[in-house]
Amino acid sequence: xxxxxxxxxxxxxxxxxxxxxxxxxxxxxxxxxxxQQHAGEAPTFLSYNVxxxxxxxxxxxxxxxxxxxxxxxxxxxxxxxDSASYxxxxxxxxxxxxxxxxxGTRLHILP
Amino acid sequence: DxxxxxxSRYLVKRTGEKVFLECVQDMDHENMFWYRQDPxxxxxxxxxxxxxKMKEKGxxxxxxxxxxxxxxxxxxxxxxxxxxxxxxxxxxxxLGRAGTEAFFGQGTRLTVV
Numbered sequence: 419x420x421x422x423x424x425x426x427x428x429x430x431x432x433x434x435x436x437x438x439x440x441x442x443x444x445x446x447x448x449x450x451x452x453x454q455q456h457a458g459e460a461p462t463f464l465s466y467n468v469x470x471x472x473x474x475x476x477x478x479x480x481x482x483x484x485x486x487x488x489x490x491x492x493x494x495x496x497x498x499x500d501s502a503s504y505x506x507x508x509x510x511x512x513x514x515x516x517x518x519x520x521x522g523t524r525l526h527i528l529p
Numbered sequence: 530d531x532x533x534x535x536x537s538r539y540l541v542k543r544t545g546e547k548v549f550l551e552c553v554q555d556m557d558h559e560n561m562f563w564y565r566q567d568p569x570x571x572x573x574x575x576x577x578x579x580x581x582k583m584k585e586k587g588x589x590x591x592x593x594x595x596x597x598x599x600x601x602x603x604x605x606x607x608x609x610x611x612x613x614x615x616x617x618x619x620x621x622x623x624l625g626r627a628g629t630e631a632f633f634g635q636g637t638r639l640t641v642v
Contacts, residue, residue: 451630460619460633461572505572514577515563517623517631521571528613 422520424506429526430496437522438491438504446512452480452491453505455522456521461505464491519528532556533634535620543641548607550637552620560623561603562631563595565616572619578603597618604624 430436453461467482536551574587621631
């Protein structure tokens with residue numbers, strides 16, 4: 419099977435930094451995605467990692483360790499508009515290359 | 530920009546009705562997916578397709594079927610709607626397999642009464 423675990427909820431303060439962790443178990447890892455989803459809206463793509471290391475994109479960075487089955491999404495200089503759910507998703511080549519999502523982390527930003 | 534369009538934003542249907550949810554993408558993507566999203570359960574894959582006339586079961590296909598007669602259109606069919614199929618349904622498409630992200634439609638909030 420395939421398990422993707424991430425915290426259900428997190429709270430952070432405007433202007434601060436927050437790290438959202440994701441652990442996964444898969445037999446045929448073929449890439450990890452992070453999506454952002456505001457309430458009532460569709461998920462939008464944030465980042466993709468397939469090799470170990472850090473991918474930086476503006477205020478957002480994503481890290482991957484394949485040997486540990488671990489990723490994190492780092493959000494810097496938090497803004498109120500960053501209040502959303504953050505979804506970790508994994509592609510498994512042994513499961514028809516399906517993209518399977520975790521349950522998401524709801525991030526609350528306090529002023 | 531990639532555009533994935535779902536035919537309805539909100540839908541209310543009666544138990545036992547046959548329901549069609551339509552999804553169209555305009556970027557010639559090969560892959561298309563149907564997910565449902567429920568509180569506390571996240572996004573769960575119902576069916577997906579990697580080519581015209583191809584379909585593969587996802588993790589929760591029971592009670593659903595799909596149709597992909599044209600590359601740009603992927604339809605989800607609820608053969609006989611039931612109240613436990615009340616959910617948010619999300620269609621997605623992607624260009625290829627490895628390394629390409631999925632783009633989502635705006636979602637259809639289906640209520641079965």
